């Protein structure tokens with residue numbers, strides 16, 4: 315597994331540590347428990363973590379020095395990748411299966427690939443991010459899209475997270491459909507489970523028992539659309555609801571990289587008078603997440619563009635109805651009216667109306683939540699998803715994801 319910017323054992327919610335890290339960690343652990351020998355190469359952030367760390371029998375993270383010590387934003391990592399490539403090269407066997415992640419991983423794998431099969435998961439697509447967030451020089455779209463194009467065309471199989479992404483990779487990057495395989499991410503359905511006693515969890519967290527809790531979480535990054543969530547929350551509060559809502563947002567760890575986005579959100583909280591209707595928490599420890607989902611009533615994924623949204627699966631596994639963005643993968647998972655609602659988050663009126671609908675209808679919340687859990691059990695457990703990856707590797711003649 316090659317994931318330069320995303321350490322799979324990083325603290326989720328820190329800058330550039332997100333769903334990709336959970337995906338690589340869980341996929342690797344489940345492949346390893348099925349007998350594969352998995353090594354995961356990632357950049358050493360010099361944050362005190364060991365240079366090699368085994369986290370499940372057969373799964374080891376190898377941290378590679380790459381550029382200056384400390385955090386380097388993923389958009390600025392390219393000049394340092396030759397050092398990474400040289401270090402990993404010595405560790406590989408010619409027939410190893412390579413599975414690269416995101417454009418930085420694809421760039422490394424392209425330089426290292428020999429006889430073994432090479433798989434690549436996009437995690438996010440430059441041309442779609444550019445469409446959602448144009449005119450942002452800091453994202454270096456030209457460079458990224460050039461590397462993505464080489465990677466998608468050079469690898470043996472691109473793993474698309476949804477049929478929609480399969481089509482986008484085909485249409486936007488000219489990759490033949492036969493060279494794309496669709497496998498969604500998974501969720502640990504034994505860790506993320508419905509709450510047995512929501513009221514007790516509420517008391518534990520100090521949340522009011524009588525409010526309808528509308529929860530969202532993620533990295534404090536403009537793509538995640540938390541400004542849009544706060545705008546919609548403000549509209550719900552201004553219009554009034556029959557049941558009292560409490561909006562809970564977990565985002566941000568105080569990093570300087572987040573300062574501009576944080577200031578933008580603070581201005582909205584102030585100007586929309588959200589006051590007591592909002593609880594803004596910093597990044598939550600991953601182990602505590604099932605309790606937070608369990609204590610909530612509705613989950614929201616307000617991204618401007620979301621390739622998939624692993625947090626949506628976590629919420630569904632905890633039997634929450636989901637209000638998710640129409641832009642990207644959630645539209646292939648959420649069944650409107652049956653597991654949640656799909657909205658254009660930039661349209662504050664319809665977004666607020668969707669939130670109000672679920673805030674005011676406990677029966678709908680329950681039926682949507684139960685169906686979401688059933689869908690996760692049937693199709694999205696990591697056991698199922700890891701098996702699908704292993705079958706794809708085998709079909710290309712590989713056995714070890716290393």
Ligand code: F6P
Nearest residue numbers: 330331332333334335416437438
């Ligand atoms: O690095 C954090 C992360 O969320 C990864 O999990 C993901 O692959 C990537 O960012 C997506 O980045 P973007 O769409 O911003 O390029």
